Amino acid sequence: MIDIIESIGASTIRMAMIYMLAATGSNMAEKSGILNLTIEGNMLVSAFTAVVISYFTGSPLVALVGAIMVGMIFGAFYGLLVITGKADQMISSLALNMFAAGLTTYMLIAVFGSAGATPRVAAIPELSIPVLSSIPIIGKIFFVQSPIVYAGFILVGVAYYVLKHTKFGLRIITVGENPMAASTVGINVRRLRYFAIIIAGAMGGIAGGYLSISLSSQFVKNMTAGRGYIALSTVIIGKHKPINIALAALLFGFCEALQIRLQLLDVPTQFIQIIPYVVTVVVITFFVGKDDNPSAIAQPF
Amino acid sequence: MNKNIIKSIAPSVVSVLAGLLIGAVIILFNGENPLSVYFAMLVQPLSSYKNILNVLYVITPLIMVGLAFVVAINADMINLGLEGQLLLGGIAATYVATLFPALPWFIYIPMIMFCAMIVGALWALLPGYLKLRFGASEIVTCIMLNYVAQYMINYIISGGLFKHPDIAQRTPYILDNAHFPSLSEIGMNHGTKIFRGVQVNPMFLIAIVTVVLVYILFTKTKWGYKINAVGLNIKASTANRMHSKKIMMLAMALSGGIAGISAMGEVLGTFNGFVEGFSPGYGFSGISVALLGRKHPVGVVLAALFFGLLNQGMIYVGANTSIPKDFVKIIQTLIIIFIMISPYLEERWNSYVKSRTKARAGRLG
Numbered sequence: 001m002i003d004i005i006e007s008i009g010a011s012t013i014r015m016a017m018i019y020m021l022a023a024t025g026s027n028m029a030e031k032s033g034i035l036n037l038t039i040e041g042n043m044l045v046s047a048f049t050a051v052v053i054s055y056f057t058g059s060p061l062v063a064l065v066g067a068i069m070v071g072m073i074f075g076a077f078y079g080l081l082v083i084t085g086k087a088d089q090m091i092s093s094l095a096l097n098m099f100a101a102g103l104t105t106y107m108l109i110a111v112f113g114s115a116g117a118t119p120r121v122a123a124i125p126e127l128s129i130p131v132l133s134s135i136p137i138i139g140k141i142f143f144v145q146s147p148i149v150y151a152g153f154i155l156v157g158v159a160y161y162v163l164k165h166t167k168f169g170l171r172i173i174t175v176g177e178n179p180m181a182a183s184t185v186g187i188n189v190r191r192l193r194y195f196a197i198i199i200a201g202a203m204g205g206i207a208g209g210y211l212s213i214s215l216s217s218q219f220v221k222n223m224t225a226g227r228g229y230i231a232l233s234t235v236i237i238g239k240h241k242p243i244n245i246a247l248a249a250l251l252f253g254f255c256e257a258l259q260i261r262l263q264l265l266d267v268p269t270q271f272i273q274i275i276p277y278v279v280t281v282v283v284i285t286f287f288v289g290k291d292d293n294p295s296a297i298a299q300p301f
Numbered sequence: 302m303n304k305n306i307i308k309s310i311a312p313s314v315v316s317v318l319a320g321l322l323i324g325a326v327i328i329l330f331n332g333e334n335p336l337s338v339y340f341a342m343l344v345q346p347l348s349s350y351k352n353i354l355n356v357l358y359v360i361t362p363l364i365m366v367g368l369a370f371v372v373a374i375n376a377d378m379i380n381l382g383l384e385g386q387l388l389l390g391g392i393a394a395t396y397v398a399t400l401f402p403a404l405p406w407f408i409y410i411p412m413i414m415f416c417a418m419i420v421g422a423l424w425a426l427l428p429g430y431l432k433l434r435f436g437a438s439e440i441v442t443c444i445m446l447n448y449v450a451q452y453m454i455n456y457i458i459s460g461g462l463f464k465h466p467d468i469a470q471r472t473p474y475i476l477d478n479a480h481f482p483s484l485s486e487i488g489m490n491h492g493t494k495i496f497r498g499v500q501v502n503p504m505f506l507i508a509i510v511t512v513v514l515v516y517i518l519f520t521k522t523k524w525g526y527k528i529n530a531v532g533l534n535i536k537a538s539t540a541n542r543m544h545s546k547k548i549m550m551l552a553m554a555l556s557g558g559i560a561g562i563s564a565m566g567e568v569l570g571t572f573n574g575f576v577e578g579f580s581p582g583y584g585f586s587g588i589s590v591a592l593l594g595r596k597h598p599v600g601v602v603l604a605a606l607f608f609g610l611l612n613q614g615m616i617y618v619g620a621n622t623s624i625p626k627d628f629v630k631i632i633q634t635l636i637i638i639f640i641m642i643s644p645y646l647e648e649r650w651n652s653y654v655k656s657r658t659k660a661r662a663g664r665l666g
Binding site for chain 1: 381431435437442444445455460630634644
């Protein structure tokens with residue numbers, strides 16, 4: 001029994017971290033008034049980049065840095081479209097996501113000559129923290145994880161602190177709620193939004209790299225499989241508050257952990273595989289209630 | 302030509318050119334000659350009457366999904382669930398098409414299509430309802446429901462509920478009286494081989510009729526007017542005693558219905574049943590088609606023609622060069638990105654022209 005709890009608990013954390021990283025970053029962008037549907041494409045491109053770099057350099061650390069940088073470029077490019085170009089945020093996000101899907105499958109063939117997956121590459125090893133990892137149950141669940149997981153929890157804390165207690169965070173919120181007013185008191189609305197979307201891109205980059213070279217050790221065609229959209233629902237469910245978002249991410253992580261577990265049982269796999277998607281629909285419908293979006297979301301300035 | 306028409310198609314033309322230009326750079330990176338690649342892509346599919354007829358086959362589902370997206374977005378609903386609606390409509394049609402061997406085709410086929418429309422419409426109404434009743438973003442729910450639909454179909458077919466006894470990943474064959482014969486088959490039946498290999502089937506005509514019907518709906522009927530009004534301004538329409546939500550639901554149902562029968566040419570024609578994974582993402586292509594077509598039924602046909610040519614042309618390109626077939630997807634999405642920023646580019650262009658004329662006037666004065 002204890003080992004079942006340990007294994008479900010550990011894989012809950014492991015899976016939740018994808019959503020936690022992606023959603024915490026997206027929240028920054030959304031707080032500033034930019035809808036970050038591009039997180040799906042962002043993660044996909046970063047996941048691919050990480051594998052390519054790890055393949056050629058053999059260093060997963062360099063690969064992760066590369067993934068983050070590509071994520072930032074991706075975010076900046078999206079910013080260029082919707083902040084400077086004032087394009088419709090929903091539709092240009094979708095176009096960018098389709099672009100990411102096309103680009104990665106194209107590069108998959110161009111670089112690796114494969115239509116489905118890359119070869120296995122060097123991945124980031126798990127890091128079990130001495131002393132703490134020997135605490136019964138909790139140790140196995142929380143302290144035998146990828147280093148990115150520990151970093152992820154710290155980043156959630158940082159996001160909370162930044163939004164709540166810093167001038168930068170306050171400005172981001174102001175820009176998202178009332179860009180006009182922010183502009184009149186001398187805040188550069190567009191520059192702040194660029195900052196926010198690039199931060200979101202960097203976080204998406206970590207999430208993508210985590211997906212491909214920590215949770216796995218290869219890139220598989222369309223490996224994000226809608227997780228970016230689930231991350232976005234995590235933001236909505238978490239009502240744009242970093243701690244709540246982290247909790248919501250744990251909920252989705254639990255669904256996926258349960259799914260992995262249930263596949264051992266005699267239930268048609270398809271019913272299990274749809275769980276995260278159905279849960280997303282149900283949660284987004286019934287648990288959200290009033291719209292908590294920043295007032296100026298998806299409106300160009 | 303009418304100045305308005307020029308103004309409305311200019312962004313599409315410029316975007317297409319810009320997309321092709323960037324595509325040319327990618328082709329150069331692959332060490333190929335862009336001109337010959339584009340020639341193979343855009344001209345070769347039109348090089349014989351058989352090839353041209355096959356282009357019509359390829360664009361049929363694209364026209365349908367494009368129309369489906371247009372109908373919904375005119376009511377301010379972004380129907381990203383086209384793929385799921387298309388798949389579920391397809392499987393429902395296949396099931397009905399195996400049931401009644403005695404029915405004459407002119408009753409049977411409309412009945413099958415009606416069922417596919419209902420299923421597609423219901424699958425579209427679900428996110429519509431969740432949005433209007435609970436405020437759940439239709440974008441997220443639609444995408445999630447696409448995945449759900451895919452797994453449902455995987456369960457129905459590979460899980461064994463409705464499965465061909467010998468061939469993997471497909472349903473049993475449909476009955477003969479539910480079959481859409483291709484032009485090739487029709488020709489053979491009349492003792493001629495001139496259409497051999499031509500896959501286009503009557504579904505193309507149905508797509509064209511749908512284009513006309515959607516056009517009439519939006520230009521000549523009260524309902525089309527109401528849909529447009531709601532799409533442009535929900536608050537004003539509600540204040541004018543329109544049942545905005547009802548109209549949005551109607552648009553969503555119509556959109557899902559059209560999506561539901563989008564792939565009938567494949568299901569009742571080419572494959573004689575439902576083959577898992579037969580759709581290369583028609584649902585998402587529908588968005589590109591609708592946006593390149595400026596959300597206008599006639600524009601949708603032209604956009605479908607262009608994207609259809611790209612897809613069909615890629616077959617020739619792929620055979621002779623090392624360019625992966627996803628190249629088409631990249632160009633397609635680049636074009637859409639350019640369309641999205643075209644209002645901004647237009648604004649910049651206008652102010653550039655203005656400053657030039659001003660500068661010239663300054664010099665002269």
